[in-house]
Amino acid sequence: MEIKAKMKIRCSAHAAYEAFCDPEKITNFWFTKSSARWESGKTISLEDEDYAAAFDIEVILAEPDQIILFNWADGDDRRQCTLRFDEKDGCAIVEAVEAGWQEEKDNVAAMLRNQTGWVSMLTCLKAYLENGINTLRAGLVMD
Amino acid sequence: MEIKAKMKIRCSAHAAYEAFCDPEKITNFWFTKSSARWESGKTISLEDEDYAAAFDIEVILAEPDQIILFNWADGDDRRQCTLRFDEKDGCAIVEAVEAGWQEEKDNVAAMLRNQTGWVSMLTCLKAYLENGINTLRAGLVMD
Numbered sequence: 001m002e003i004k005a006k007m008k009i010r011c012s013a014h015a016a017y018e019a020f021c022d023p024e025k026i027t028n029f030w031f032t033k034s035s036a037r038w039e040s041g042k043t044i045s046l047e048d049e050d051y052a053a054a055f056d057i058e059v060i061l062a063e064p065d066q067i068i069l070f071n072w073a074d075g076d077d078r079r080q081c082t083l084r085f086d087e088k089d090g091c092a093i094v095e096a097v098e099a100g101w102q103e104e105k106d107n108v109a110a111m112l113r114n115q116t117g118w119v120s121m122l123t124c125l126k127a128y129l130e131n132g133i134n135t136l137r138a139g140l141v142m143d
Numbered sequence: 144m145e146i147k148a149k150m151k152i153r154c155s156a157h158a159a160y161e162a163f164c165d166p167e168k169i170t171n172f173w174f175t176k177s178s179a180r181w182e183s184g185k186t187i188s189l190e191d192e193d194y195a196a197a198f199d200i201e202v203i204l205a206e207p208d209q210i211i212l213f214n215w216a217d218g219d220d221r222r223q224c225t226l227r228f229d230e231k232d233g234c235a236i237v238e239a240v241e242a243g244w245q246e247e248k249d250n251v252a253a254m255l256r257n258q259t260g261w262v263s264m265l266t267c268l269k270a271y272l273e274n275g276i277n278t279l280r281a282g283l284v285m286d
Contacts, residue, residue, distance in 0.1 A: 001251065005259060006284035093284060108144065108251055115258045116148060119283075123266040126282045131274065139269045140262075141149035141236060 003098040003115050007122035011129045013085040014065045016092040019125060020083060021062065028134035029124035038062050038070075050138035057081075074114075092129075094122060116140065146241040146258050150265035154272045156208045156228040159235040162268060163211060163226060171277035172267035181205050181213075193281035200224075217257075235272075237265060259283065 009016055019025045023034040033047035040062045047054045060080075061069040068083040079100045086093040096118045101111055120140050127133040152159055162168045166177040176190035183205045190197045203223075204212040211226040222243045229236040239261045244254055263283050270276040 003255065006286070007282050008284055009282065095284075108254065111251065111255060112146065112258045115255045116262045119259045119262040120266055123263055123270075123279060123282065126279055127266075127270050127274075127276065130278065131270075131276055133270065133274055133276065135273065136266060136269055139150050139152065139266065141151050141238075143149070 001101045001111075003101065003111060003118060004095065005115070005118040005122050006093065006095040007126055008088075009092045009094060009126045009129050010090070011092050012065075013087045013092045015129055016094050016125070017065045017068070017085050019129060020068060029128040029137050030121050038068060044070075051142065074110075094125065096122060113142070116142075144244040144254075146244065146254060146261060147238065148258070148261040148265050149236065149238040150269055151231075152235045152237060152269045152272050153233070154235050156230045156235045158272055159237050159268070160208045160211070160228050162272060164205065172271040172280050173264050181211060187213075194285065217253075237268065239265060256285070259285075 019029065021038040023037060026034045031046045032049040033045070035045040036042060038044055038059050040059060042059050043056050044059060045054070045056050055072060057070045057072045059068065059070045061067060066085055070081050072079055072081065077100060079098050082097045082099070084095040084097075086095075098114060098118065101107060124137045127136050162172065164181040166180060169177045174189045175192040176188070178188040179185060181187055181202050183202060185202045186199050187202060188197070188199050198215060200213045200215045202211065202213045204210060209228055213224050215222055215224065220243060222241050225240045225242070227238040227240075229238075241257060241261065244250060263280075267280045270279050
């Protein structure tokens, strides 16, 4: 089963793609540290200091302004994440998909938690790219 | 099972509570129409013109700056929603809880969809109350 979220943003697909790949830009809406520019074949260390989280991702494919495919490990589980960038009516459409979930009942709380993360990230991305606001990203209280 | 989301917002609990209850304010981050001020015992008609949604809620309890408890029907299912308002370190903490979910596998997609709605709403509320931005709320693409 997949977790999916999709956001319409008044910007180009290029601007949305760059927001993830550029280590300075990503700090405005998602992680507080990204170790290098996201490119195919690279391992990137990510940190979120506000939520005391740190892990590596493996960028499988990064096709400028189109798609980023990366793997990350969530405990024993390996997730494959896809970010797709499209343009429609002068807006970027950014879709995030996290595959690799089993549908068992015990996973529901974890799926809801990760869905929360993706929706929050995409909404913060929209506020950053449309309004230059970078103060939304640490608002979620995860207890 | 419950769906839950919680947001820290740099404003008073009073300002956050009023954002829901005042029919003009709610249009900035959630519904495009709210038929009356939210008060205990009232039935309120809500519309979201951007997502072609319309339904009534029954406000069971509205305690200024503290809690709003309301019922709404989602098809055959009846949900009980609670919005709690607290203050901590000079910020409002707004918690949304939607109870009445069964944990069966078939419900997972619906739970993820509603979790998406709550997280998006609270993030848009934060942007509205902290930055006066009301252009985030219709960004989600739900297909």
